[in-house]
Amino acid sequence: MDNQTITPRQFMFLVILFTVGSSILIVPGPLAAQAKQDAWLSIILSILIGLLLILFYDHMTKLMEGKTFVQATIMVFGNWFGRFLLFFYLSFLFILAALVLRNIGDFMTTEIIPETPLQFTHILFLIVVIWGAYLGLEVMGRSAEIFMPWVFLLLIFFTITLVPQIKIENLQPFLGEGVMPVLSTSTLALGTPLLEMVVFLMILPYVKDAQPKRKAWVLGVLIGGFILTVITLLCLLVLGSDLAALNTFPSYRLAQKINIAGFLEGLEVVIGIIWMLTIFFKMVVLYYCVTVGIAQFLTMDDHRPLLLPLGMGIIVLSIIAYPDVAYFETFVATTWFPYALTHGFLLPALVWIGLLIKKKRSG
Amino acid sequence: MWSMLAILIIAAVIFFMEFPLLKKKKKKKDLWFFSILLVFFTAVSVLEASEFPLPNPLDYIQGFYQFFSGS
Amino acid sequence: MIVMKRGIFFKVSAAALCLLLLTGCWNSKDLDKLGIVVAMGIDKTDDDQYLLVTQVINPSEIATEAPTTRPPVSTYSTTGETIFEAFRKLASESSRDMYLAQLRLLVIGEDLAEEGMMSSLDLFYRDHQFRTAFYVAVARDTDVNTLLSILTPYEKIPANKLMSAIEAVEQSHGSSKGVRIDELISQIRNKGQNPVITGLLKEGPSDTGNNITNIENIDAPSNLTIDHLGVLKDDRLVGWLDDEASRGYNYILGNVKSSVVTHPCTDGTASIEILRTQSNMDAVFKGGEPSIAIELDVEGNVGELDCPIDLGEADSLKDLNKETEKEIKRLMETSIQISQDDYGIDIFGFGSVIHRKNPKYWKTVEDDWDTHFKELDVDIQVKAELRRKGNSTQPIKKEG
Numbered sequence: 126m127d128n129q130t131i132t133p134r135q136f137m138f139l140v141i142l143f144t145v146g147s148s149i150l151i152v153p154g155p156l157a158a159q160a161k162q163d164a165w166l167s168i169i170l171s172i173l174i175g176l177l178l179i180l181f182y183d184h185m186t187k188l189m190e191g192k193t194f195v196q197a198t199i200m201v202f203g204n205w206f207g208r209f210l211l212f213f214y215l216s217f218l219f220i221l222a223a224l225v226l227r228n229i230g231d232f233m234t235t236e237i238i239p240e241t242p243l244q245f246t247h248i249l250f251l252i253v254v255i256w257g258a259y260l261g262l263e264v265m266g267r268s269a270e271i272f273m274p275w276v277f278l279l280l281i282f283f284t285i286t287l288v289p290q291i292k293i294e295n296l297q298p299f300l301g302e303g304v305m306p307v308l309s310t311s312t313l314a315l316g317t318p319l320l321e322m323v324v325f326l327m328i329l330p331y332v333k334d335a336q337p338k339r340k341a342w343v344l345g346v347l348i349g350g351f352i353l354t355v356i357t358l359l360c361l362l363v364l365g366s367d368l369a370a371l372n373t374f375p376s377y378r379l380a381q382k383i384n385i386a387g388f389l390e391g392l393e394v395v396i397g398i399i400w401m402l403t404i405f406f407k408m409v410v411l412y413y414c415v416t417v418g419i420a421q422f423l424t425m426d427d428h429r430p431l432l433l434p435l436g437m438g439i440i441v442l443s444i445i446a447y448p449d450v451a452y453f454e455t456f457v458a459t460t461w462f463p464y465a466l467t468h469g470f471l472l473p474a475l476v477w478i479g480l481l482i483k484k485k486r487s488g
Numbered sequence: 489m490w491s492m493l494a495i496l497i498i499a500a501v502i503f504f505m506e507f508p509l510l511k512k513k514k515k516k517k518d519l520w521f522f523s524i525l526l527v528f529f530t531a532v533s534v535l536e537a538s539e540f541p542l543p544n545p546l547d548y549i550q551g552f553y554q555f556f557s558g559s
Numbered sequence: 560m561i562v563m564k565r566g567i568f569f570k571v572s573a574a575a576l577c578l579l580l581l582t583g584c585w586n587s588k589d590l591d592k593l594g595i596v597v598a599m600g601i602d603k604t605d606d607d608q609y610l611l612v613t614q615v616i617n618p619s620e621i622a623t624e625a626p627t628t629r630p631p632v633s634t635y636s637t638t639g640e641t642i643f644e645a646f647r648k649l650a651s652e653s654s655r656d657m658y659l660a661q662l663r664l665l666v667i668g669e670d671l672a673e674e675g676m677m678s679s680l681d682l683f684y685r686d687h688q689f690r691t692a693f694y695v696a697v698a699r700d701t702d703v704n705t706l707l708s709i710l711t712p713y714e715k716i717p718a719n720k721l722m723s724a725i726e727a728v729e730q731s732h733g734s735s736k737g738v739r740i741d742e743l744i745s746q747i748r749n750k751g752q753n754p755v756i757t758g759l760l761k762e763g764p765s766d767t768g769n770n771i772t773n774i775e776n777i778d779a780p781s782n783l784t785i786d787h788l789g790v791l792k793d794d795r796l797v798g799w800l801d802d803e804a805s806r807g808y809n810y811i812l813g814n815v816k817s818s819v820v821t822h823p824c825t826d827g828t829a830s831i832e833i834l835r836t837q838s839n840m841d842a843v844f845k846g847g848e849p850s851i852a853i854e855l856d857v858e859g860n861v862g863e864l865d866c867p868i869d870l871g872e873a874d875s876l877k878d879l880n881k882e883t884e885k886e887i888k889r890l891m892e893t894s895i896q897i898s899q900d901d902y903g904i905d906i907f908g909f910g911s912v913i914h915r916k917n918p919k920y921w922k923t924v925e926d927d928w929d930t931h932f933k934e935l936d937v938d939i940q941v942k943a944e945l946r947r948k949g950n951s952t953q954p955i956k957k958e959g
Contacts, residue, residue, distance in 0.1 A: 220545060236687050252576070294915055301918035368745045381690050382741075390692065391660065425518045430510060433502040434526040437495075441529070441536045445544050452546075460550045505569060 129331060133341035135266030136332045138273045139410055140325065140342060144349025145276075146407030147228045148318045150374050150400055152353065153360045155458060158370035160310040162296050165358045167311040172350035174311070175319035178470065179346055182322065183339045185473060186329045188480040194326035194473070195421040201479035208422060210472060215418050217468035218324055219435075222411040223442040226251060229404045230443065231450065236377055237394065247440050250408070255432045257409040258416060262331055265409055272402050279399050284355060286383045286392075291362040314353070316462035318407075320469030322346070327414035373450070376400075412439070491537040499530040591618075594655035597632070598718035600703030601679050602668025604638055609679070610668070611645035612636045612707045614718055615653065631715040634708050642682050659688040663718040665695045665740065666759060668703045672789070672796035677747055680794075683740055691741040694725055696757040697789050697796060706761055709781050721783055725757055728785045733815040734805045735785050747794045750925050751910025755808065758786030758799060792904050792929075800897060807894025810887055811853055811907050813838030819862060822886040824879075827866035831883050831945065833859045840909070842916040843938075849920065850936035851909045857887060857943040870953050876945050883943040891939050905932040 131139075156164040189197040194214070199207040230246045238246070257265055300307070325342070332338055356376050360369040363382060369375040380396035383389070413428075416435055420428035447453045503526060510519045536542055600612035613635045635652045639645030649657060665683060667676050683689050698706045707717070714720035725737040738756050746754035763781035787805040790798050800808060809815045818833040837856040842849050861870070861879065868875050898906050910928045914921040924931045 216545070220549075239687055294911075297915035298918040301914070364741070365745050367748055368741055371744075371748075378691065378741075382692070384692060391690065423517075423521050425521055426515060427518060430506045430518055430522040431525060433506070434522065434529050437499070437502075437529040437533050438525075441532050441542070442545070445536065445542050446546050447544075456546060456550060460546075460553045463553045463556070464549055501572060505572070508566075 129261045129263040130333050131262055131266035131328075131331060132333055133337045135270055136325075136328070136338070137341040137345040137348075138269040139266065139328070139406060140322075140345025141273070141349040141352070142269060142276070142403050142406035143322070143325075143410055144318050144346060145352050146318070146400075146403035146405075147225050148314070148353055149356055149376055149403060150232055151228060151457070152314055152317060153357045153369055153375045154372060155313055155370075155454070156310055156357060157361060157366045157375065159313075160306045161302055161366040162298070162361055163300055163302065163307050164310065164361060164366065164369075165296075165354055166300075166307045168314050168350065168354045168357050170307065171311040171314035171319060172346065172354070174315055175322070175346060175350070176343060178319060179322065179342050180339070181470075181477070182326060182329075182473070183342060185477050185480070186326065186338070188477065188484060189326075189330065191330050193330050193417070193421060194323075194476070195418045197480065198476050199421075201476060201483055210475070211418070211422055214323075214468055214472055215415060215422060217464070218411060218415045218418065219439065220442065220446070221321060221324075222408065222415055223439050223446055225404060225408050225411060226439060226443040227446055227453075229401070229408075231453075232374060232377070232400065235373060237397070244440065244444060247443055250405075251412075251436050251440060254405065254408045254412050255436050257405075258413040259429055259432055262328065262413065265406075265413065269406060272406075276399055276402055279396060280352060280355075283380065283383070283396050283399070284359065286385055287359055287363055287379065290382060291359075292365070293362065295362050295365045296358075312462045313458075316465040317457070318349075319346070320462075320465035323469040323473055324411055324414045326473065327418055328410070492534050495530060495533045495537055499526060499533075502526060588656055588658075592655055593658040594653055595658050595661050597661060597716055598664040598666065598707055598721070599662060599683075600666035600668065600698065600707045601642055601671060602698075602703045603671045603674065608638045608640060609642050609645050610636060610638050610703065611642055611649075612666075612704050613646075613649060613653075613657065614707050615655070615657070616716060630710055632710075632717060634704070636704050642679055646682075659686070660690055662689060662693045663722045665693055666698050666703050666706060667695065667756075668698055669700070669796065672697045672756070672791075675794045676796075677744075677794035680740065680744060684744055689740075691739060693740060694722060694737045694757065695740050695743050696721075696725070696738070696759045699758040699760055699786050699789070699799070701759075701761045706759060706783070709761060709783055711783060717783065721759065721785075724783070724785050729809075729814065730816045731818070732806075733809040733818040734802050735787055736805075736809055736814055746908075747791070749908075749911060750928060751905070751912075751914050751921070752908035753793065753904045753906050754791045755788040755800070755906050756791055756796070758789050760784045760786040790898065790902050790904060790906055792902070797904065798902055800894065803890050804894040804897045807890035807892070808906065810836065810855060810891050811838065811840070811894060813855070820859070820883050820886050822882045824866040824868060824882065827864075829861070829866060829868075829879060829882070830863040831859045831879065831943075832862035833857055840907075840912050842909075842913045844917060844920070847920075849913050849917070850938060851912060852938045852940070853891070854940045855887065855891070855942070857883065857941065859883065859943065859945050861945060861948045870948055876948075879945055880943045883945070884941040887943070888939050888941045891941075895937050899933050899935070903929055903933050905929060909935060909937070 152168070153164065156167055160167045192200065195211055198211050198214075201207065202210060226247055229250055230243050233246045234241065234243055257268070329338065332341070360375045360379055363379055364372070364375060368378075372378045377393060377397065377400075380393035383392050383396070412432075416428040416431045419435070420431055425431070447456065503523075506522055507519070510522065532542065594615040595618070596613055596615055598614040602610045602612075604610045614632050615635065617629060617631055617633055635649055637645045637648040637652060639648055646657075667679070671679060680695070684691070709717060711717045711720040714723070725735065728735045729737050735757050736755065738754065743754050743756065746752050760783070761781065762784055786799075787802055788800045788808060789796050790800060806815075806818065813836060815833060815836045817835070820831045820833060821828055822831075835858050839854045841852050843852050864870075868878070870876070895907070898904055905928060909932065910921070913924075
């Protein structure tokens with residue numbers, strides 16, 4: 126593309142925002158439903174497994190020698206089989222982008238503007254995303270730097286204001302249901318957001334300096350994972366696992382509970398800025414990578430002409446993706462993890478093996 | 489009806505935003521892919537607006553993985 | 560820079576887009592078209608429909624500097640198959656759209672509460688407009704409509720008066736407790752604890768409360784007061800605790816921030832002002848059978864003395880400590896006894912304590928916890944510490 130690059134620091138911020146975005150809304154509820162008061166352990170566990178995944182991705186980037194995942198796959202498997210694999214990879218990213226868009230749409234229509242049609246929320250949100258993807262990676266990286274302090278400040282404010290309402294006994298009994306629920310639900314947090322990190326294989330070649338890349342990535346996932354753990358812990362500590370599971374968006378319900386001395390309340394929409402910003406960055410990273418990926422797939426010179434037509438497609442897909450919330454819940458609970466595992470691990474692993482063989486032969 | 493018209497207008501706006509630029513730069517291939525995708529997704533949008541039951545890719549994905557999990 | 564290259568067409572369309580999109584919301588509602596709901600009441604009518612009473616602020620009356628004789632709030636009552644339906648019927652009664660985020664209080668009729676309130680609470684937890692910060696209470700011995708129609712002196716908005724009264728009673732006397740909706744729902748769903756609920760009472764004749772003349776009197780003939788706690792089995796109201804049992808309940812759960820303990824002493828009474836309490840509940844397993852141990856630390860001052868004791872003596876404060884401990888322990892025991900013997904319902908969350916301590920044992924008793932609760936031993940330790948005597952070193956007596 127147009128040779129834009131970002132610094133490792135900006136990359137780390139993008140990783141943090143990507144990890145938190147949309148997971149902050151949709152992860153704590155189902156997690157609390159299954160792992161009860163131990164839900165936070167599942168998140169920590171999945172972050173630890175996720176770190177291994179990140180090391181794998183990082184090793185892969187070294188083998189790709191400055192090529193994006195799309196270019197590398199075509200290089201390894203040739204024009205036809207490579208493109209066959211990439212079709213699935215790109216469709217995975219495309220569907221993921223549509224689902225993330227639907228997450229913010231569902232959130233807005235449930236909690237804030239219920240009478241506005243879903244399409245309009247999606248269109249408005251996507252216009253900003255398209256603009257971001259249009260301006261390119263540098264702008265995305267810099268705006269991540271600008272917004273990161275706000276996200277952090279709001280998160281700190283959110284946490285501190287909720288501390289008085291914490292009931293520590295909500296976490297007991299520790300491992301009361303045994304270890305199994307913790308293990309089985311950690312797949313949920315592994316599917317969203319960790320396996321989705323595969324999208325960064327499209328961005329990593331544009332990050333400056335070879336050396337601190339891994340550090341930035343690992344640190345980003347750790348910080349993002351820490352934020353997710355804290356939010357889940359707060360959901361459990363303040364609402365209790367039962368109410369956390371009962372709520373569609375427990376973290377938003379949490380924000381509604383902020384009450385400082387009886388006069389500073391009703392801050393949930395201010396806190397909602399966290400979800401908007403993080404989901405925006407998740408969306409813009411995904412959308413950028415999808416269009417760049419498709420452009421490279423079609424060997425086009427520029428990804429920008431594709432942004433608007435694909436935007437129309439993503440809006441349609443985000444509307445038809447699921448008819449109702451119940452469909453989404455079963456999809457996330459049953460299908461998303463194997464789907465994300467296939468495209469986030471198996472497919473890259475295949476390419477990784479190919480890269481290794483190729484390296485052996487040439488070297 | 490109105491929504492379909494709106495989609496067509498948006499598609500036209502998109503076309504005239506990108507077309508002159510691509511033409512000026514003489515990027516024939518880009519122009520073709522751009523036009524094909526635009527026509528395709530405009531058609532999809534119009535179908536969606538006319539409440540035509542579009543196939544949902546998620547159904548296929550779910551069916552595929554359920555086939556493997558044996559349920 | 561990239562935008563620049565796009566030329567005039569791009570700029571114009573971007574500007575047009577901004578003009579179109581930045582104008583406002585899809586369904587904006589102006590403030591002067593909204594009715595701000597501060598309290599709602601629900602009950603069942605005789606023909607099995609839901610009755611919904613809505614108390615709405617009359618803004619021109621609240622904000623004005625020259626009050627007229629119009630009441631500061633209005634109430635509307637509607638009926639419907641469901642609460643939501645009744646709510647939508649409000650439109651035909653009131654000219655305004657109802658704004659619900661300021662809701663302070665939800666009052667449930669006694670009949671509906673006895674029948675089970677969970678299904679009625681659903682809407683109030685589900686709808687996006689409601690916050691979770693409102694109290695739920697039961698109207699005792701009055702119907703919801705009368706209760707919400709009473710105008711209160713001093714505080715213009717009755718719902719605000721009730722809300723602050725609930726908080727005041729909870730904090731300075733401990734004979735009742737405010738229950739917020741999310742707390743109530745989570746306790747109803749919790750197998751190890753049954754909820755309690757605040758009772759609301761109306762004082763005075765029923766026909767004067769809804770008239771503005773009610774608050775033109777110096778002592779308003781009709782008024783609203785906070786009653787003691789109602790006991791719920793799951794979501795059904797089964798009875799009420801009296802004053803002592805309610806205070807005992809709050810002591811056990813450590814809810815008391817400040818209260819007063821009065822006990823007889825030679826030739827009179829002594830009142831102790833409680834400043835802070837700290838309660839600690841734990842489950843103890845002996846031979847596989849659980850029992851509950853409650854430790855309560857109380858700190859207080861001498862509040863009022865009219866008995867001849869010599870506060871100068873070192874032991875006199877210790878005696879007062881003992882008496883206070885005895886009295887508080889009596890309250891707590893009363894409370895436990897009533898809930899074990901009269902109702903057979905665990906309102907203290909002893910079940911949850913056992914669950915946290917020993918999840919394996921809890922699994923075996925979970926489903927008929929209430930029968931186990933009746934047999935449960937509870938050991939209470941109260942430790943009172945009176946630190947100061949107030950301004951007087953001795954009881955003030957007639958003879959010097």
